[in-house]
Amino acid sequence: MGHLFTISVAVLAATGSFLFGYDSGVMTDVIESPNFLQYFNTTQTSAVVGAINSTFSGGAIIGSLQGGLTVDRFGRKATIQLGALICLVGATLQAAAQNLPMIFIGRILAGWAVGLISMSVPVYQAECAHPRSRGLIIGLAQQMIGIGFIVSTWVGYGSLHAPASSQFQWRFPIAFQVVPALVLGLGMFFLPESPRFLVETEQYPEALRVLRKLHFNGTNEAWIQAEYSEIRATIEAEKTLKAPGWMPMFTVPQWRTRLLHGVAIQAFTQMTGINVIGYYQTIMYKALGITGNRNTLVAGLYNCVGPLANLVFVVFLLDRVGRRRPLLFGTVAISIALVCEAALNSANPDGQRVGYSVGGVFFLFAVSVAFSMSFGPCSWVYMAEVMPMQIRGKGNAFAVGIGNWAVGTLWNQVSPLALGRIGWAFYFVFVAWNLCITLPVIYFFFQETKQKSLEEIDLLFGGRALGPLSDVSVEGMGPEARAEKEDMGSTMNVEKADLNRNNIKRIE
Template sequence: MGRALVISCAAFSAIGGFLFGYDSGIASSTIAQPQFIKYFEHPSDAVAGGIVSAFQGGAIIGCLTVTYLGDVLGRKRMIFLGSLIAIFGCALQGGAVTIAMLIAGRFFAGIAVGQLSSTVPIYCAEIAPPNIRGLLAGLLQWMLSWGFFAAQWIGYGSTFSTSSFQWRFPLSFQVVPALILAIGILFLPESPRWLMEKDKPDEALTTLRQLHYNGHNDDFIDLEFTEMQTSIRAAGVNNKLSWTEIVKNPSWRRRLVLGCSIQAFGQLSGINVINYYGPRIYESLGISTSGALMITGINGTTGIVENTIILLLIDKIGRIWPITIGAFGMAGCMLTNAILNKKFPANATNPNSNALRAQVGMNFVFQLAFQSLGCISWIYPAEIFPTEIRALGTSLAALTNWSLSLIFAQCSPIALSSIGFNYFYFFFAFNLISGICYLAFYPETKGRTLEQMDALFEDEKAIPSLEYGDKAAEITTKNSQPTAHVEKI
């Protein structure tokens, strides 16, 4: 029962990832629809950029709200708040009668997605047992892939309409998953670690047993609870932390740098340039709008399969090797496309059709190489931070992602227009750098409990952990006085 419940809770909360992927993907197809262009009287490139950028700007605000509210409201209520804001933002988009109304809807949807992208990985990581934490925390990216898939094919299917339905329905559809998430999250258990942090040990133990008990692992549950309790007591989570204290702590500072940089490397891979401006890139290759949307949709379909494989393997093969191999793979794809377009430009009098097909093929290979980073860039920050700064650290990592996403949303149209595929050399270089950094600086986190991360990052407050079995229980019991007497359920 415990395993089924924890997987169900994580999968349901990951609907927030579906909203993330759908709202990210629907913009590019919407602004390319003929009826959208007709209704808003041929909006300029600046307006189109504003529609895309409003979403990232809102997401930045959303991440900042989590730094202040994440530990106050808890994981469930933060997800609930995000889903309510998503409903409002999506309704504004679908019912827009002016560009300003549409941009406002995109902004509010961005706030919601910023909150959800920061909170859902934390919730999944905190409720998961260590042996499947990568699978559950990675569900955000898996559902993001489904959201992007739905956006691509709904956008493509809507091209066959000849009315405003062509763009209103794709934008309005987002209300459905947001409403489902808002209602359903109320019935899920709260994170046991957040409950313990708020000095509710009875509720924490009850929830922990609901999520992890398999009928014969009482010793594991008791030891996990003791470790959690001792870690939180040692950290003194009720003490108000200042930014100065976080930066001065060498272990926390290192984790903050790693969490933010892995999210930065996700954007510096070039994935969102291809996602947001895919139709424009394919147009430069001589492919029609409908053909470009079809190719993007097929690419999204294969991405789901690839993402599923990564999720099933991630708790066996670990975090670092997959993202390292993926980084070098993405570097190769970007370099290949830049060279192909230089030697066989799409705007030549007689373009080389084989070279054009090869460039499209490289985008499919790039998608495959990105999948590991797509998952792990959300998993890694959610699991490396200690309880007292987990919401803050994870939201700052997500903030890094959205800030760079906003920069690329503004700069990429200009770069693509001025230097074309030479822009891809930039991403080639950063993918190469990121692969080297993963090998040199990122420790492996596979199979460890969240409390064991303190020892991994050499935190002075690290405590004996589950891996030492009965000895750990003896030591932690001796060194801690329980905050409350908790009866075994």
């Protein structure tokens, strides 16, 4: 019952990730609409199209950073619901747009909503998940992002069959955003709050009840009590350390290190080039000689391949093989596929060589598969895992806002212009970054976090708040506070040892 309920919670919360995917993907087909381009007097490779996508990413930066405040003050649920509400407003403005400013404002609001959701859903899922299945639970976020892309593509593909004179071609796909936003906003009323947030706000009986509902299987009551005790002990110790504002993330060495890990994994994900392909793949297919309905059809097939690969990976592999090895594999595999893609494009400048065009499509699909079995799910899982409770809200907000959305905003604005001017040579920007920066950083610095509790992951980074000699526990404290903290840490460590947590885990 517990595991099934946890999966149900994760799936419904991941509707936010579906919204993320749909909002991100919907413009792929909208900019393919002749009516849309004519209505707003623009072209696919214009700065206007780049601005439509970059304003979305810019709004997401604002939403992500704002989420760092709301998840800690009002909770994970309320933050997700706020994102759904803002999305409803943004979708309405876009669907009813009479001019470009309405499109831009609507895209900013939609991005704001997705920014809130993209940083809060992984936090919520990580704090509700069992350590043994956390990769699967958080990996569902990437799965639903992919499904959102699929639905946006096929809704757009069907809408493009309307007459070129009909605004239905682009208004309906944009308006469809309200469906997942309503499901998410209303559905969250029926889900529990994160047990860790409940402990942090001193709602102890409710926290234990939720933890039992999430993980009790009829025989593991001892594990439930041990998990609750460790969460409560850790958070109570951390309350003596938690400083207001954002600066402690950058001044406490251990927290700064963990923040850098979160920012790095999000930035490296963007530097794979996956979102450039996602947003502008129809332009890439035209360079391969694929035009008309065949173009959007191939885009629809592309958006199906990634989620299928992601599903296999998160269900069968992620919690077994860990995080580091898939990330190393993805870095190399994506780089090879992009080099092959560039080579085929350079040898087929007019798109008339069918074999080369098919090969070009194959390698774009290969990028999607490699990404979906590496950075796609691992970026959200690793980011959510490495953040300690003291900075989890603000840390995830900063990592998503800067590492994901700020970098994404840059590429959303630049990519249509670069594809129009330098074409296939643009791919080598991502290849160079992957091989020269991403690969060595992951290999030498990233930690393996699979199947560890969020509290145990503290040990991978040099200590935890419970430890009396932890660098975090004494940072910035006066002599009296430091002595009090050391006494607290010693007492809690004794209590924790008495629980014999490792034996309890084996019983489970």
